[in-house]
Amino acid sequence: MTDIYDSIIIGAGPAGLAAALYNARDRFKTLVLEKFFPGGQIINTDRIENYPGYENISGPDLIEKIKKQAEGFGTEIKTEEVKKITKLPDGNIEVACDKDSFIGRSAIIACGSDYRKLGVPGEAEFRNAGAGVSYCGTCDAPFFKGKDVVAIGGGNTALEEALHVAKFAAKLTLVHRRQEFRATKVLVEELMAKVNSPDGNIKLKLDSVITAIEGAGKVEKVKIKNVKTNAEEEIPCSGVFIFVGMIPNTAFLKDSVDLTQAGFVKCDVGFLRTKIPGIFVAGDCRIGAAMQLATAVGDGVNAAMMTKQYLREADWWNQPISDALMPGEW
Numbered sequence: 314m315t316d317i318y319d320s321i322i323i324g325a326g327p328a329g330l331a332a333a334l335y336n337a338r339d340r341f342k343t344l345v346l347e348k349f350f351p352g353g354q355i356i357n358t359d360r361i362e363n364y365p366g367y368e369n370i371s372g373p374d375l376i377e378k379i380k381k382q383a384e385g386f387g388t389e390i391k392t393e394e395v396k397k398i399t400k401l402p403d404g405n406i407e408v409a410c411d412k413d414s415f416i417g418r419s420a421i422i423a424c425g426s427d428y429r430k431l432g433v434p435g436e437a438e439f440r441n442a443g444a445g446v447s448y449c450g451t452c453d454a455p456f457f458k459g460k461d462v463v464a465i466g467g468g469n470t471a472l473e474e475a476l477h478v479a480k481f482a483a484k485l486t487l488v489h490r491r492q493e494f495r496a497t498k499v500l501v502e503e504l505m506a507k508v509n510s511p512d513g514n515i516k517l518k519l520d521s522v523i524t525a526i527e528g529a530g531k532v533e534k535v536k537i538k539n540v541k542t543n544a545e546e547e548i549p550c551s552g553v554f555i556f557v558g559m560i561p562n563t564a565f566l567k568d569s570v571d572l573t574q575a576g577f578v579k580c581d582v583g584f585l586r587t588k589i590p591g592i593f594v595a596g597d598c599r600i601g602a603a604m605q606l607a608t609a610v611g612d613g614v615n616a617a618m619m620t621k622q623y624l625r626e627a628d629w630w631n632q633p634i635s636d637a638l639m640p641g642e643w
């Protein structure tokens with residue numbers, strides 16, 4: 314007979330492992346399915362300074378601790394890429410992988426997102442804040458205190474992050490491929506006030522794209538090209554912040570839960586419920602995610618707490634947030 318898990322978690326990043334820790338500690342039969350190896354995006358960094366409780370810890374070290382903790386309470390982790398999830402007529406959820414299928418009474422989608430890449434020479438080589446290429450200003454800006462940096466992008470996140478990084482950098486050059494920014498007016502005004510201020514440290518390179526990131530061992534300069542004149546230029550810098558969007562790993566979900574146009578899983582952000590009863594979502598793949606380690610972990614915990622309520626009383630699913638019992642009231 315097929316084992317029925319109480320909770321099946323898709324993805325062993327910070328959100329998935331935190332959910333597993335809580336589910337398994339609540340004595341639920343818990344399975345995590347991970348297509349590569351446990352850790353998610355955070356294993357790509359050796360310096361985390363904004364995770365509460367640790368002044369500085371590497372991604373692999375932190376993940377190893379969370380994984381060990383989750384497994385210690387009985388979590389099973391299998392290397393499987395999930396291809397489809399389906400709600401069965403009996404109310405259970407089938408999670409189908411390449412060869413095997415698994416049945417759960419509930420599921421948590423925690424499949425994360427990937428930073429959109431520029432695809433230019435040098436980007437992959439220096440992809441690590443220590444070497445100079447970063448995709449997260451909130452995470453890495455302090456590492457570039459007093460240094461010259463280049464940022465790329467023109468949307469809301471790009472401008473918010475560039476303004477944040479500029480508080481640390483000696484000089485920030487923002488490269489954008491168009492003349493106008495897509496970001497909201499208020500952010501553009503804030504940016505332009507800094508650009509036009511005599512003591513501001515932000516410079517613009519509009520109608521321009523990065524063509525290469527270069528250096529010996531770490532970033533020393535970027536090459537840019539003006540898309541209108543084809544003029545080329547080099548900008549010396551120690552860091553490159555790439556803010557050109559996120560791609561959620563959700564293509565496999567398109568026939569099940571609702572996705573936004575950009576591919577993020579839609580949910581009620583308070584309870585993390587998708588449109589399918591028993592299927593929750595957590596972390597960077599959901600609508601409105603803050604794209605941070607601590608918030609992904611918090612989401613995983615929240616989704617696990619909600620799973621507990623759903624498994625106890627399936628009717629809870631249909632209650633609006635305003636009426637449903639909150640965890641503290643159970």
Ligand SMILES: Cc1cc2nc3c(=O)[nH]c(=O)nc-3n(C[C@H](O)[C@H](O)[C@H](O)COP(=O)(O)OP(=O)(O)OC[C@H]3O[C@@H](n4cnc5c(N)ncnc54)[C@H](O)[C@@H]3O)c2cc1C
Binds near residue numbers: 363393
């Ligand atoms: C280089 C780098 C440095 C960072 N530094 C910081 C920092 O200092 N501070 C900070 O707060 N944040 C930082 N972040 C962001 C942080 O890593 C993410 O916000 C966090 O990892 C999101 O966790 P998650 O579990 O939601 O998703 P992810 O970490 O993306 O994990 C998702 C997991 O799901 C798996 N998966 C995807 N699809 C499937 C599928 N179909 N089947 C099975 N498994 C699947 C993936 O392989 C992955 O392991 C950094 C990110 C990067 C890339």
